[in-house]
Amino acid sequence: EDQVTQSPEALRLQEGESSSLNCSYTVSGLRGLFWYRQDPGKGPEFLFTLYSAGEEKEKERLKATLTKKESFLHITAPKPEDSATYLCAVRHLASGGSYIPTFGRGTSLIVHP
Amino acid sequence: GAVVSQHPSRVICKSGTSVKIECRSLDFQATTMFWYRQFPKQSLMLMATSNEGSKATYEQGVEKDKFLINHASLTLSTLTVTSAHPEDSSFYICSASVAGGQETQYFGPGTRLLVL
Numbered sequence: 583e584d585q586v587t588q589s590p591e592a593l594r595l596q597e598g599e600s601s602s603l604n605c606s607y608t609v610s611g612l613r614g615l616f617w618y619r620q621d622p623g624k625g626p627e628f629l630f631t632l633y634s635a636g637e638e639k640e641k642e643r644l645k646a647t648l649t650k651k652e653s654f655l656h657i658t659a660p661k662p663e664d665s666a667t668y669l670c671a672v673r674h675l676a677s678g679g680s681y682i683p684t685f686g687r688g689t690s691l692i693v694h695p
Numbered sequence: 696g697a698v699v700s701q702h703p704s705r706v707i708c709k710s711g712t713s714v715k716i717e718c719r720s721l722d723f724q725a726t727t728m729f730w731y732r733q734f735p736k737q738s739l740m741l742m743a744t745s746n747e748g749s750k751a752t753y754e755q756g757v758e759k760d761k762f763l764i765n766h767a768s769l770t771l772s773t774l775t776v777t778s779a780h781p782e783d784s785s786f787y788i789c790s791a792s793v794a795g796g797q798e799t800q801y802f803g804p805g806t807r808l809l810v811l
Contacts, residue, residue: 614798625701625788625802626739669738673798680744680752683729683800687738 585609586672588686595693598659603668603689606652611675615653617646618669620688626669629655660693667691697723699791701803708779709811715775716806718789724769725791729800730762733786745772779810 589604607615614633618626630639632648639646643664645656655668667688676682698721708714718728727746731739743764745751751764761783763775772791776783786807790800 616799618802623786623805623807625699625790625805628799628801631799671739671800678752681798682741682744682754684741685738690736 586670586684586686588668588670588689590689591687592690593692595657595660595691597661597693597695600656600658600660602657603655603691604652605655605670605686607670607672607674608651609672609674609684611681612672613675613681614673615648616671616673616683617644617653617655618671620667620669622667629668657691660691662693662695665691665693697791697793697801699725699789699801699803701789701806703806704804705807705809707809707811710780711778713775713777714779714808715773716787716789716808718772718774718791718803720770720791720801723791723793725772725793726769727792728766728772729790729792730764730772730774731788731790733788733805739788742774776808779808781810784808784810 586607617629620626630646635650637648643658647654667690669688670686671683673683700719702717730742733739742757743751743753745764745766747766766772788805790802
């Protein structure tokens with residue numbers, strides 16, 4: 583069964599305390615791993631797309647990396663405004679022969695000042 | 696960046712009525728649009744994939760006759776919840792993929808549906 587698992591489920595950090603969020607996946611025919619940020623009551627906001635193992639992308643305090651089994655979202659010196667739910671999604675080949683996205687449950691991040 | 700809008704942002708309706716939600720890609724053409732449902736503190740559940748000019752592909756367990764999807768143009772897809780019931784109350788989110796792009800999905804702001 584295709585699965586996307588994110589950990590931890592929730593994370594509390596002090597401002598400036600760096601950490602990493604994990605997204606592990608077991609899917610067939612990976613065709614992209616995506617990271618999104620979602621604020622309460624809003625749609626997800628696109629952050630990164632990764633396609634191959636070893637690939638890295640950076641944006642401000644965020645850095646995403648990808649291996650064959652998992653992806654990490656590193657947050658360096660987070661600020662309170664980084665508080666949000668971070669979603670990981672994998673686009674993969676489904677049983678019907680089409681590519682579909684599967685989302686993890688997300689990691690709820692709270693950064694305390 | 697690519698912008699996707701949804702309308703309405705919030706709707707309250709009586710049980711048994713139908714509700715239509717619009718999803719538009721504002722500054723790009725989207726050959727594929729996706730419809731999701733999200734319950735509180737849960738992840739996004741893919742309901743269906745919609746390609747312009749063809750019938751939508753529904754995920755297992757999603758009723759085609761209850762959730763009608765139309766993708767009439769490269770910038771507009773609609774989701775109609777027919778004969779809505781309280782259990783249909785949820786947050787509905789659409790996303791669109793850029794035609795010829797790298798399959799990144801850009802999400803709308805979501806529609807909060809409350810069925811009384």
